[in-house]
Amino acid sequence: MTINEIQEDIIEEFAGFEDWMDKYAYLIELGTDLSGLDEKYQTESNLIKGCQSKVWFNASLENGVVKLEADSDAIIVKGIAALLIRVFNNQTPEDIMNADLKFIDEIGLKQHLSPTRSNGLVSMVKQIKMYGIAFNHVSK
């Protein structure tokens, strides 16, 4: 599936929730289910330190597509990280580089990704984009 198709799927899923409780309960579920990051990758260099929550994030290039892993100490942040991974994992660097990230706004989670909210997610998105650009450069 393309990045946009996945985003559409997520938007549709979230449209089905009656209220905020359902939405956040789902994020908690996603966060709990995300396998997270192997201990050996939970390093200082993979750590994105927000003053609210921490995000660990690792990216690599395998067979022309980007592999992403992430973890967080806050479950809701981890749940949102899981959604970001669902969108960007296994995509090509070029597609990631050119992607228009719109689902966060549309499912009403924009507040978590505002630059002033220091939870590590904004930096995670920036880094995903940067890996897209860097890997695109490498694979050419």
Add this chain to the structure above:
Amino acid sequence: MTIDINKIRKDFPILEELIHGKPLVYFDNAATTQKPRQVVDKLVEYYYKYNSNIHRGVHYLSNKSTDGNENARVIVQNFINAKHSHEVIFTSGATESVNLVANSFGDRFISEGDEVIVSELEHHSNIVPWQLICERKKATLKVLPFNDHGELMIEKLDDLITDRTKIIAVNHISNSLGTINPIRKIIEIAHAKNVRVLIDAAQSVQHKKIDVQDLNVDFLVFSGHKIYGPTGIGVLYGKEELLNEMPPWKGGGEMISEVTFEKTTYNELPYKFEAGTPNYIDAIGLGAAIEYVESIGIENIDAYEQELLTYATEKLLSIDGLRIYGTAKEKTSVISFLVEGIHFYDMGMLLDQMGIAVRTGTHCTEPVMQHFGIDGTVRASFSFYNTKEEIDSLYNGILKVCKMFAVK
């Protein structure tokens, strides 16, 4: 209780707002307090009717603004019982006040090898300015620790002070734990050894009666926005003889007596420390805020907030897995807590969805968090406009969050 809560709540229009469709429960009062109409009306009145730069004009409006500003200074003077109104310096806030003292007092009195003492319980704004001056002067910063209840171990203070100690800077009330520190005792111990004391009263002027002469404190700082006044205005109180000995920190208009390129002489107190056009309208707003607080009575406010604290502490402690950080015997209405297995960010986010505003994170006191080995807490801080019903909402909100996490 002599607090008429319904009447008081009507003074704060923001309390009627709906957040995510739910009535606002504002429990972030230690970060900033809401403003009563009496304060906002005063700002509007001055902007609409009297605004003009102060001290500079001969015209009617300029006199009116100048009078307003100087009247606000007298209100602050009386509020903290300073001996002279010129011992009250207007700054942009507690942070700037500490920086002023660290730089100006530091410039004059701190030299290589000297020592400054702060406590482990300080807000960053009462740590970093001292680190900066110590670095510049090659002086040493020493730390007075606290115990696991969050109480300063002042029995260690005497040993910490040496003949190189120049100043001790501690807060009256901790913003992250709510501990009320024994400042009278600290000042006595320090003065017995000729050491100056700065008290950070950012979290105390809104709860406790302060008398700077009775305390015999050398410097005291606070912010207007935490005592129901505007943002961008704060106070530095300093003893006249000390302020007179200290050099100006910022240069500009208003703070001079005579300027030539060869030599400039400085204005007298308080203007020596108020360079440039001051924030006179917000100073006037701060005056209105103090008058508002006094109209309710600081003792009444304190008594009611203590009642809220006791009620909330009992209620929250009945929640399974909830731990309160900061269990000092003497506390103000601040509760820092964590629920086992639930990150503070998740708790804060979910409470926000219910219209409940709490602060999460380190509260600008990272050393306090390091002491407990945690990354942050959820902090609920109460004001006299809050109610027990709102505390019930918080209690039910936390239970709801616990439930969401239990079914994961």
